[in-house]
Amino acid sequence: MSGQSQRLNVVPTVTMLGIMKARLVGATRGHALLKKKSDALTVQFRQILKKIVSTKESMGEIMKTSSFSLTEAKYVAGENIKHVVLESVQTASLKVRSRQENVAGVKLPKFEYFTEGETKNDLTGLARGGQQVQQCRAAYVKAIEVLVELASLQTSFLTLDEAIKTTNRRVNALENVVKPRLENTISYIKGELDELEREDFFRLKKIQGYKKREIEKQLAAAKEFVEDKFAEKISLQKGISINAAHNLLSAAREKDEDIIF
Amino acid sequence: MAGRAQIPTSNSALIAMIADEDTVTGFLMAGVGNVDLRRKTNYLIVDSKTTVKAIEDTFKDYTTREDIAIILISQYVANMIRFLVDSYNKPVPAILEIPSKDHPYDPAHDSVLSRVKYLFSAESVASGRR
Numbered sequence: 001m002s003g004q005s006q007r008l009n010v011v012p013t014v015t016m017l018g019i020m021k022a023r024l025v026g027a028t029r030g031h032a033l034l035k036k037k038s039d040a041l042t043v044q045f046r047q048i049l050k051k052i053v054s055t056k057e058s059m060g061e062i063m064k065t066s067s068f069s070l071t072e073a074k075y076v077a078g079e080n081i082k083h084v085v086l087e088s089v090q091t092a093s094l095k096v097r098s099r100q101e102n103v104a105g106v107k108l109p110k111f112e113y114f115t116e117g118e119t120k121n122d123l124t125g126l127a128r129g130g131q132q133v134q135q136c137r138a139a140y141v142k143a144i145e146v147l148v149e150l151a152s153l154q155t156s157f158l159t160l161d162e163a164i165k166t167t168n169r170r171v172n173a174l175e176n177v178v179k180p181r182l183e184n185t186i187s188y189i190k191g192e193l194d195e196l197e198r199e200d201f202f203r204l205k206k207i208q209g210y211k212k213r214e215i216e217k218q219l220a221a222a223k224e225f226v227e228d229k230f231a232e233k234i235s236l237q238k239g240i241s242i243n244a245a246h247n248l249l250s251a252a253r254e255k256d257e258d259i260i261f
Numbered sequence: 262m263a264g265r266a267q268i269p270t271s272n273s274a275l276i277a278m279i280a281d282e283d284t285v286t287g288f289l290m291a292g293v294g295n296v297d298l299r300r301k302t303n304y305l306i307v308d309s310k311t312t313v314k315a316i317e318d319t320f321k322d323y324t325t326r327e328d329i330a331i332i333l334i335s336q337y338v339a340n341m342i343r344f345l346v347d348s349y350n351k352p353v354p355a356i357l358e359i360p361s362k363d364h365p366y367d368p369a370h371d372s373v374l375s376r377v378k379y380l381f382s383a384e385s386v387a388s389g390r391r
Contacts, residue, residue, distance in 0.1 A: 060360055067362045070287045082286040089294035095273045096330045109353055111330055115292065116273065140291035151331040151355040159352045
């Protein structure tokens with residue numbers, strides 16, 4: 001694998017080794033934390049999935065009831081009620097409030113609806129069918145309640161989906177790219193340092209051997225010198241120096257050619 | 262982070278609607294309708310005369326408006342602009358496909374629910390792996 005042989009381009013020194021080790025520790029910790037985050041998000045995600053499916057199913061039912069109650073209202077109050085409703089729209093009395101919920105560092109939006117001010121439709125259907133109109137209103141408010149809940153679930157679902165994807169990508173990147181690379185770098189630096197140490201050791205050995213030989217040589221020289229000195233001393237005591245004797249002989253050999261012994 | 266969109270917190274946001282007349286009437290009765298100073302509404306009534314272009318423009322307008330938190334869209338209307346709905350991926354405003362009176366609800370067409378279903382099957386496989 002190409003990723004296996006990858007390593008960072010660094011100078012193999014002890015300092016770098018320390019830095020790399022620290023980075024590996026950091027990467028390992030980050031990996032563990034991210035993994036935990038991913039697990040927490042997945043748990044939340046599954047809960048939301050279940051809720052979404054059940055709410056979607058109940059939504060169909062509620063929409064059916066509200067449609068039916070609208071038909072009832074229309075039947076009782078007359079077909080023109082929708083024109084009255086459409087004309088009387090001014091400002092919304094039913095609004096949503098959004099706030100954030102924090103799940104493992106991911107902000108999820110939560111919607112909740114609230115009514116504000118009074119509804120303008122109070123007089124709708126005053127002539128006839130007021131009861132049905134109010135019932136219809138209540139049914140649609142209920143539908144809104146479910147729909148708002150579903151909307152917040154759905155939004156959380158999308159946000160969580162995205163967050164889980166990114167977290168998993170990070171976990172995998174740390175596990176499969178960053179950590180092996182750091183480990184490779186560390187082993188490379190260690191190998192290189194060992195190599196250097198062996199080289200140093202060998203060099204030291206060499207120098208030691210050289211020194212030893214040198215010392216032996218000097219010792220031998222000193223011994224010789226001492227011996228020479230000793231011999232000279234003895235011969236001096238005898239009255240004649242070895243050197244002189246040597247000299248006499250050599251001098252005689254050089255100069256007095258005519259002496260015959 | 263680049264991929265994550267900011268989620269605005271607001272104290273009062275509107276619910277927008279793109280649906281047929283009856284559905285819109287019902288929700289208006291509940292009191293979600295809003296008309297601002299320029300006579301711009303937060304709902305669009307889709308009938309046989311409404312063009313796809315108009316729906317597209319309204320959808321784009323609602324998704325970019327700041328005061329809208331949820332968009333309710335009838336499923337058959339969503340099917341007309343399916344490519345737009347599917348390519349929309351922001352968390353706020355949330356798109357919600359609702360059934361309408363004349364068209365039965367089909368969960369297979371819902372862009373979110375199809376993903377939910379897909380993940381449900383994928384999850385069961387994935388959970389065995391972990």
